[in-house]
Amino acid sequence: MTNSSVNVSGIEFTTIDGTQVSMDDYAGHVVLLVNVASECGLTPQYEGLQELADDFADRGFFVIGFPCNQFMGQEPGDEAAIKEFTSGKYGITFPLTSKGDVNGEGRHPLYAELTKVADSDGEAGDVQWNFEKFLISPEGDVVGRFRPKVEPGAPELVEAIEEYLPV
Template identity: 45%
Template sequence: MAESIYSISVNSIDGQSVPMEDYKDKVLLIVNTASECGFTYQYEGLEKLQQQYKDKGFSVLGFPCNQFGKQEPGDDETIANFCATRFSVSFPLFQKLEVNGDNAHPLFKHLKSEAPGIFGSESIKWNFTKFLVDQNGKVIKRFAPKDKPEKIAQTIESML
């Protein structure tokens, strides 16, 4: 298990390795996303948060995942094009990954262990589960898929 979010690297949607340390000193909202989900409309709210707070030390990080109802079937290029054309997403997107199971990415293993869900379950239940991380890499809170991005804005603001 990673001792810090900053000891983990992820791959950007165009295949570049990105150390999470690049986001040190920023408040982060890390989200597992999907293009064909009932919550896909939340891309719009996530982008609003990005625009509203990006100059104050905040970023949304989007991680496509196909583990829930196979609702992210496309390849990385398809996902990037969808997010850009449909929702004008400007926040960083990363390569499709797994958030649960034996092949869960180390980032999500860390997030889940630091902020378990309801009844202490670490498993992510659906697309658009959100993890709020402070400037020091501490996982502050897990938000359910139904929690709309605009409802998180006040919490983000209080952390900046």
């Protein structure tokens, strides 16, 4: 598990529907924040992310998808197209944010903090690709970083989620 002094409490974002939300709204809950894309080879991970959201919802767990078009233009649509695709093709019911950047000068403030956290190999810095996952504790601390090829059902990810969930 990653030990981190990075905390994302109070950082605001806009949902895909245009509602202003704060990470404080998720205080007391475990959150998996994932940058997502509709036209990526990893897009089928949406299925596993929805399963995680469903499996742990009653224990205070949320998945939040952050659509991003920074990786080979694999999220080209607007918010309406993204919402239609994710709900229609994958039955996504977990929250999605408005589309934004995860790397570079224009990166969203959430990702300015998240990218300070190292993965299990001790590597911090830019998001490598679509479907990179960040685990946030009920206190708002970033407690895990899982690279894109770590599947949502991977034992190391599920165990990390369960470690922070209330019994």
